[in-house]
Amino acid sequence: MATFYLTTPIYYVNDRPHLGHAYTTIVADAMTRYRRLAGDEVRMLTGTDEHGEKIAQAAAKAGMTPQAMADQNSAAFRETWRALGIQYDDYIRTTEDRHKTVVRAMLQKLWDTGEIYLGTYGGHYCFGCERFYTEKEIVDGKCPDHLRPLEWIEEQNYFFKMSKYQAWLVDYIEHHPDFIRPERYRNEVLGFLRDPLQDLSISRPKTRVEWGIELPFDDKYVTYVWFDALLNYVSALGGPGDERFEKFWPHVQHVTGKDILKPHAIYWPCMLKAAELPLYQHLNVHGYWTLGGHKISKSIGNLVEALALKEKYSNDAFRYFVLREMSFGLDADFSEEGLVGRLNADLANDLGNLVSRATTLIVNCAGGTVPPPHESAAVFAALRGVPSLAQVFEKTRTDVARAMDAFAFHRALAAIWEFVGAVNRYVDSTQPWALAKEPERRAQLDTVLYSLAESLRLLGVALAPFLPDSALKIRQALGQTGDPKLSDATWGGLKAGTPVQKLSGLFPRIDDKKTAPAAAATTKPVGEDPPRITVADFGTIELRVAEVLAAEPVPKSKKLLKLTVDLGTEQRTVVAGIAEHYAPADLDGKKVVIVANLEPAKLMGVESNGMVLAGSADGTLAVLTVDRDLPPGAKVR
Numbered sequence: 325m326a327t328f329y330l331t332t333p334i335y336y337v338n339d340r341p342h343l344g345h346a347y348t349t350i351v352a353d354a355m356t357r358y359r360r361l362a363g364d365e366v367r368m369l370t371g372t373d374e375h376g377e378k379i380a381q382a383a384a385k386a387g388m389t390p391q392a393m394a395d396q397n398s399a400a401f402r403e404t405w406r407a408l409g410i411q412y413d414d415y416i417r418t419t420e421d422r423h424k425t426v427v428r429a430m431l432q433k434l435w436d437t438g439e440i441y442l443g444t445y446g447g448h449y450c451f452g453c454e455r456f457y458t459e460k461e462i463v464d465g466k467c468p469d470h471l472r473p474l475e476w477i478e479e480q481n482y483f484f485k486m487s488k489y490q491a492w493l494v495d496y497i498e499h500h501p502d503f504i505r506p507e508r509y510r511n512e513v514l515g516f517l518r519d520p521l522q523d524l525s526i527s528r529p530k531t532r533v534e535w536g537i538e539l540p541f542d543d544k545y546v547t548y549v550w551f552d553a554l555l556n557y558v559s560a561l562g563g564p565g566d567e568r569f570e571k572f573w574p575h576v577q578h579v580t581g582k583d584i585l586k587p588h589a590i591y592w593p594c595m596l597k598a599a600e601l602p603l604y605q606h607l608n609v610h611g612y613w614t615l616g617g618h619k620i621s622k623s624i625g626n627l628v629e630a631l632a633l634k635e636k637y638s639n640d641a642f643r644y645f646v647l648r649e650m651s652f653g654l655d656a657d658f659s660e661e662g663l664v665g666r667l668n669a670d671l672a673n674d675l676g677n678l679v680s681r682a683t684t685l686i687v688n689c690a691g692g693t694v695p696p697p698h699e700s701a702a703v704f705a706a707l708r709g710v711p712s713l714a715q716v717f718e719k720t721r722t723d724v725a726r727a728m729d730a731f732a733f734h735r736a737l738a739a740i741w742e743f744v745g746a747v748n749r750y751v752d753s754t755q756p757w758a759l760a761k762e763p764e765r766r767a768q769l770d771t772v773l774y775s776l777a778e779s780l781r782l783l784g785v786a787l788a789p790f791l792p793d794s795a796l797k798i799r800q801a802l803g804q805t806g807d808p809k810l811s812d813a814t815w816g817g818l819k820a821g822t823p824v825q826k827l828s829g830l831f832p833r834i835d836d837k838k839t840a841p842a843a844a845a846t847t848k849p850v851g852e853d854p855p856r857i858t859v860a861d862f863g864t865i866e867l868r869v870a871e872v873l874a875a876e877p878v879p880k881s882k883k884l885l886k887l888t889v890d891l892g893t894e895q896r897t898v899v900a901g902i903a904e905h906y907a908p909a910d911l912d913g914k915k916v917v918i919v920a921n922l923e924p925a926k927l928m929g930v931e932s933n934g935m936v937l938a939g940s941a942d943g944t945l946a947v948l949t950v951d952r953d954l955p956p957g958a959k960v961r
């Protein structure tokens with residue numbers, strides 16, 4: 325049995341819980357649920373970051389003590405996770421004694437081993453971020469995050485000798501390619517590490533900041549909030565020597581947003597190394613949600629409103645949207661129209677209808693119990709040409725496992741929806757309602773109904789980490805009790821005679837007229853027929869299969885997406901005018917067809933080297949993909 329320990333960032337208690345916090349926590353919850361389903365021993369940690377100047381200032385403004393504000397907002401986070409059905413195993417607060425003890429022990433150890441010294445520091449400080457900024461990071465004299473002027477502060481402080489770990493850290497990251505992932509963040513960190521790494525000021529004089537953990541070796545100082553906060557991952561396990569620490573720490577992975585890459589990818593590994601503790605396995609970094617294409621500052625009420633949509637549309641629909649819409653690692657845009665669009669198409673139409681159709685057929689045509697499958701040659705012959713759902717599911721299972729290993733939730737869901745699509749097509753092509761009218765075709769009907777019931781049972785397991793409430797309803801409709809297990813998700817496990825109940829309205833369709841903008845017609849009236857060309861003319865166009873490695877919006881453009889594609893022998897950037905028809909996450913991993921020998925062109929400042937082929941009619945646009953697997957770079961004629 326494998327062991328798995330996953331942490332979210334601990335959230336600041338000066339903010340209310342919002343979409344950004346919820347996304348990270350949902351991601352961690354879906355991942356731990358998946359690993360638990362796979363049979364691992366798992367532990368998920370979340371909590372709140374309660375010390376520091378930012379909290380003290382917010383509390384003073386609200387006329388509260390910092391502790392009262394921390395109590396109130398920490399409870400608000402906990403309540404949000406309860407309402408969202410997050411299954412965490414521990415909730416740590418940095419004002420708890422169990423945490424303070426570990427922080428003090430760590431500070432003492434680093435002081436005793438000469439890793440910390442007293443020095444003087446002057447620098448540009450942002451009170452919002454609670455950190456000094458280097459000249460290089462400052463934008464027009466302002467904090468790049470808060471866009472507010474920085475203040476010059478000079479003071480005596482204690483420093484952690486971080487600079488001495490620079491060469492070691494670069495080497496470690498270079499030799500552990502997925503230590504920080506996805507790769508773009510690993511590259512970003514290696515980029516930061518090209519400049520000399522400064523020692524880290526890890527104290528704040530009490531004359532300036534009082535709300536923090538006092539240094540064990542100098543009571544005139546409290547520790548810097550990041551030095552305190554990062555240690556939560558260790559203190560929640562009781563610290564080195566504790567049984568829980570020994571068991572789970574070797575398997576720890578962190579999930580964070582890209583905003584806190586530096587503390588997690590640089591300070592934290594150096595701190596662990598200095599304290600002679602093992603490093604984490606992976607830092608999994610996701611992008612930022614934007615609203616209507618705008619970058620949002622951390623404390624905007626719209627993000628709170630976005631999270632409130634979970635009540636309007638259900639937890640499962642909200643979870644599905646955020647996990648499916650964001651390619652893990654890249655930014656994505658959140659909108660109510662987008663959520664309703666996916667709810668109607670993927671959840672109501674594809675999944676909800678399938679569940680309703682299949683359970684109704686089994687109740688109406690087989691008296692509400694799963695019939696036995698007949699594996700006779702005649703049945704197979706009659707179903708000739710219909711792909712085997714068992715095989716499709718096997719591929720889905722492997723694809724989901726691969727995607728989850730890489731934290732690619734959007735790919736895992738796309739793989740499950742390929743199976744949903746295959747089962748829907750299976751109903752259409754086998755037409756069980758017609759078979760039911762011909763008693764001599766009973767064996768075929770039974771086989772089809774068995775396959776449908778078995779497909780739903782497998783979906784009830786595979787969907788459990790992503791849509792926990794709906795997956796439970798599906799399992800219950802098929803008489804499945806007890807905790808689902810991935811090892812049960814193999815074709816043929818469903819017993820004939822299992823009772824089935826009708827399950828309709830899993831995801832009611834939403835009237836999207838009020839939320840969705842009118843679809844633009846993309847077709848133009850066709851004029852004269854274009855002239856005929858020769859085979860030789862056609863041969864001058866180089867068409868190739870290209871695998872989409874990453875898709876992201878082009879800033880300030882509604883229509884364009886920037887695709888990074890693999891052509892087998894090279895990677896290229898191709899800009900495509902398809903943003904109104906495809907979310908970036910829809911294209912990730914797709915094999916499309918491109919014109920590979922087109923002159924390069926600049927579109928909104930991005931150089932495009934090729935063109936993605938797509939067809940359109942009546943406002944619908946579809947990119948061309950290959951219907952069997954071909955390697956990237958394969959020629960298309």
Ligand code: MSP
Nearest residue numbers: 333334335336344345348373553554580581612613
């Ligand atoms: N307290 C620190 C973290 C310490 S961890 C040892 C902190 N807290 S925070 O409340 O500001 O939370 C930041 C995290 O919230 C981000 O890393 C990300 O996980 C999440 N998000 C906040 N806004 C976000 C978006 N707009 N989009 C996606 N996630 C974002 O930093």
